Amino acid sequence: MEFERKEELEEHAVVLDYLPTGKSGAAKSEPTAILLGENKFTLLEAVPKLGAILKVGERVYIGKAERDKIALIKLRLNYSELTEGARNELPKAVSQIVKGNEPKFVDVFNRAGPINIREHSLELLPGVGKKHLQGIIKAREEKPFESFADISARVSLLQDPVKLLTDRIIVELKGESRFYLLTRPYGKPHF
16 A cells, blocks of 8 residues: 655745855855745755756746756755855745735634644744734634735734744744744655
């Protein structure tokens, strides 16, 4: 019997940094791209195809089928291995992915549940305390949220939901969390 993998692999990624001559100090000088997967925010190092030019912020296909710009996914990176340019681009790229997949991330607010008897997963979002948590739960019980604008309109004094999610994703990517709600922990090497 073959084991069926439940977890989805990364299909697309956003280019965080492109180094046409490779990383400084690398044994082999080859073009290198630092990528952020769109599904589970996996940080990857890749080799572009010969002659391919990548732009920071560009969306590229990295799935199993024929790739147009990426020749090879070399390895998975952790946050500390990112270039300075990739670190600077990361918040913008995460925000772009969250906005581009609004239904998926609005669903986080609709479906999030308790972690244990004292802590709720929504409290892991920076800036969400007990009062905001009660407001979110009460509003979603009345009617599920339909958009980020709906969340902002129905939960008083809540920060921008996209910013809350972006900040949480970056905390998880940095490895500064006990719980991983939106990203794949670094210890699981799946692309």
